[in-house]
Amino acid sequence: MTKVHFIAIGGSVMHQLAIALKIKGYAVSGSDDEIYEPALTNLRQAGILPASFGWDATRITPDIDAVILGMHAREDNPELIRARELNLKIYSFPExxxxxxxxxxxxxxxxxxxxxxxxxxxxxxxxxxxxxxxxxxxxxxxxxxxxxxxxxxxxxxxxxxxxxxxxxxxxxxxxxxxxxxxxxxxxxxxxxxxxxxxxxxxxxxxxxxxxxxxxxxxxxxxxxxxxxxxxxxxxxxxxxxxxxxxxxxxxxxxxxxxxxxxxxxxxxxxxxxxxxxxxxxxxxxxxxxxxxxxxxxxASFKGAAKRLELVAKNERSAIYRDFAHAPSKVKATMEAVRQQYPDRQLIAVLELHTYSSLNADFLTQYEGAMAPADIAGVFYSKHALEIKRMPDLDPELVRTRFGRKDLHIFTDRPAFEAFLNAQQYNNTNLLLMSSGTYDGIDFNGLARLLEK
Missing domain, CATH: 3.40.1190.10 (Mur-like, catalytic domain)
Structure with missing residues (x-):
């Protein structure tokens, strides 16, 4: 039986590969220093959740046929060091x-x-x-x-x-x-x-x-x-x-x-x-x-999750959620909604969440990207900047980079939610674009906006 060990098994696609190989009949083991949902439950149900979190070189044995290394693992990982000592075959995910x-x-x-x-x-x-x-x-x-x-x-x-x-x-x-x-x-x-x-x-x-x-x-x-x-x-x-x-x-x-x-x-x-x-x-x-x-x-394809995903709608309005974050994706997504509903007002808000989008120099790439929206906003959290160890962004700089003086800027969820609550949604579409979550906003609960 083929024996495979995953270092950093909790990744979003890594744990899916681990489960697929288990279903195929391989002997699968893995490790990670932290595993979050949904990977935690998925691995538990598949019977391959590590018994404990953390790295342990004794998990790496000479009979392992392949070690698959996740992006989360560092080069000084003790399991990786042991795998190299044993001259085991070490692969990245795509390899x-x-x-x-x-x-x-x-x-x-x-x-x-x-x-x-x-x-x-x-x-x-x-x-x-x-x-x-x-x-x-x-x-x-x-x-x-x-x-x-x-x-x-x-x-x-x-x-x-x-x-x-x-x-x-x-x-x-x-x-x-x-x-x-x-x-x-x-x-x-x-x-x-x-x-x-x-x-x-x-x-x-x-x-x-x-x-x-x-x-x-x-x-x-x-x-x-x-x-x-x-x-x-x-x-x-x-x-x-x-x-x-x-x-x-x-x-x-x-x-x-x-x-x-x-x-x-x-x-x-x-x-x-x-x-x-x-x-x-x-x-x-x-x-x-x-x-x-x-x-x-x-004809029956409804789209991938978070790709122009319909959150809520009625006869006059709709709310869409989209994964768009890079400048070209942002513009394409807004133009799509605008062309599909040319007679409706468009309110669009982009969350700056990636390393690139939170970089003051890279922000010049977004000039004109929010132009298709009648009302436009940008959200970014202090927490995201702190995690990425990046300097604070001045709201006026963001407006300048986007080339839109009327751009609404939000740096915390309460202010953003207050803005959403204050808008009128008659004959209007709301488009929320992000690879993040706007600091944990309840997307399903946004349907109440259309009831106003």
Whole structure:
């Protein structure tokens, strides 16, 4: 029996991989210095929750076939030191995914935005078409009990992240997947704590393209000029498949998309989602599905968690929650809501929560990003700045960086909630964008705003 040990098993995707391998029949063990929900309950139910928290070198024994190292583990971790002493095979998360999928058709969805949604669309349609496949995706999806699944299926669909693989492997995760079919959705500078300049960030995508095997399929967003130029320079050895926004129409708040002779009325909307959908269709075509089969499946796709997720609505108003945090994502999400409901007022609030978005210099990237909103706000907490050991942000500086003098600034939840309570929601949409929680706001409770 294959024996696998996870150092830092409590991570959001790490614990999902651990559970998937347990289901596959592997002997799985793990450790962590702290494990939070939902990982705590998930690992307990799977029977692989560590008996105690903390690191213990005696857990590392010579009979372990693979040690999988999470991002949370430091280089001086005693279990990692012991694994090196025993010359055990040590993998980062993506390196191990590749080991488990060497004999599969590997699909990797990369890019600065839209990765999760595009991956989710592919998964949804494949499932609808009864195709057997494994997957790795960064969100909870309706119809899938896990966010990672490893079986003996002939296909694996992976969300391909550009963040570093582990503490001892600093290269981006997506460099280790070696796909036969890849998607690149676009390039917009992010993760400045890892990639301090745009050129360094862009180079990671150049390396990804160069590393693809000759004849592999690269599906890319040709409306992104930076990406198109990069593909032209680096992708001559590949089968290149460009895509743009497909033909569509919006009627009474419903988007209809057309591919060849067929069409589907969608549960999701927005120009960015239409781009993601076109990429997903092209992947499904490469995997043997027709446009007709794709349209039949995509019509019931409701979106990934926190991606333009509908919180509440009535006949005149709606509240949406979105994971958007990088400048390009923020603008695309607001434009989507504006285009879908052109006659409604738009109130939009962005939480600055990531290292990049809380950096005063990087904030210049957000200039004009909040322009589509009639009423715009920015929320950031002192707590988030303290955790990241970053200096305080002056509200006037934030307004200047966003290029909007009427920008509402909130630095604590009570002030933010008071603002929400004071607004009128007749013929109005509220859009909340963040990779955080606005210091623990009750999203489900926001439905009461529409009752005013």
């Amino acid at each position: 191990y995914i590749y080991q488990e999928s060497k004999n599969k058709t590997r699909v990797a969805v990369g890019g600065s935005h839209g990765k999760t949604t595009t991956t989710a669309m592919i998964m949804h349609v494949l499932q609808h078409s009864h195709k057997k496949f494994d997957y790795l995706v960064g969100a909870k999806l309706e119809g899938f009990s896990q966010s990672v699944n490893i079986t003996d299926a002939p296909i694996i669909v992976c969300e391909a992240d550009e963040y570093p693989a582990s503490v001892i492997e600093k290269r981006p995760k997506f460099h280790f997947l070696h796909p036969q079919i890849a998607v690149l959705t676009g390039i917009a500078w992010d993760h400045i704590n890892v990639f301090p300049t745009y050129e360094i960030y862009k180079e990671q995508f150049a390396i990804f393209i160069r590393q693809m095997e000759p004849g592999a399929v690269l599906i890319y967003n040709s409306s992104d000029t930076e990406l198109s130029d990069l593909v032209a320079a680096e992708g001559r050895h590949l089968k290149l498949v460009p895509y743009t926004t497909p033909i569509h129409m919006i009627r009474e708040g419903v988007t209809r998309v057309f591919f060849d002779e067929g069409y589907a009325d969608l549960e999701v909307f927005g120009g960015h989602n239409l781009l993601n959908m076109h990429a997903a269709k092209l992947v499904c075509n490469e995997l043997g599905l027709t446009d007709e089969e794709f349209l039949a499946g995509i």
